[in-house]
Structures are given as structure tokens and as C-alpha cells.
Amino acid sequence: MDYLKLLTNLKKDLILSNEDFPSVKFFRKDIVSVWVWFIVLENFFNGKKNISTEEILREIPSQYSSRPKIFNIINDGVKKKFFYKVKNKKDTRKYIVLPTDLCVDQFKKWSLIFKGF
Secondary structure, rough: OOHHHHHHHHHHHHHHHHHOHHHHHHHOOOOOHHHHHHHHHHHHHHOOOOHHHHHHHHHHOOOOOOOHHHHHHHHOOOOOOEEEEEEOOOOOOEEEEEHHHHHHHHHHHHHHOOOOO
């Protein structure tokens, strides 16, 4: 692995991705936001399009974040049109969290910077 090339690309990414990819900028504001973003995208790319808010909460250890903070990240992501929240058809008390096409598209384009590492 060419570590200098990786570091150069990471530094470049910090500047460019904030301008070019609003969803990346939004979710990189803190580690918990990144964690939520990764969980939702991971489930999407695995074909599991039914992750609930409660499942997201269970995947993030409580010592790293509170329920209200995680709910705020999800709700803010919905307001910014990076996530959808859909009522679960089997249990209408629960919500399913899905990435929007915009979120997925920006993630795919942003991740190209890491190709080859």
C-alpha cells in the first residue's frame, strides 16, 4: 500500500468532498453520524432494506451515543433528504430507515477516491 498516496488523497478528500458531496459532509460531522450513515448504507448494499431505527440503536454501543442523539441524526438526515423513514408494514410502531438515491449516488461517487487502496 502506498501510504503517502493514501494520505494525499484523504487530505484532498477533506476539502473536495465537503464542496461536492453534501451528504458526505453532513454525516462526517461526528463519529456517531458516520456510524449511522455506514449502518444504513451497509444494510442497503447488503440488500437488507428493512433496518429499523431500533436496530440502528442496537448496533451503536450506548457508551458512544444516546438514543436522542441517534434519533436526531436520523431525523436531520430525513430533513436534508439523505434518508427516508417509512413505517414498517408489519409493525406500524416501527420505522424503517433507507438511504435516498441522492445519498447512495453521492456515497458511490465519493468512495471512488479510495479505489485501489
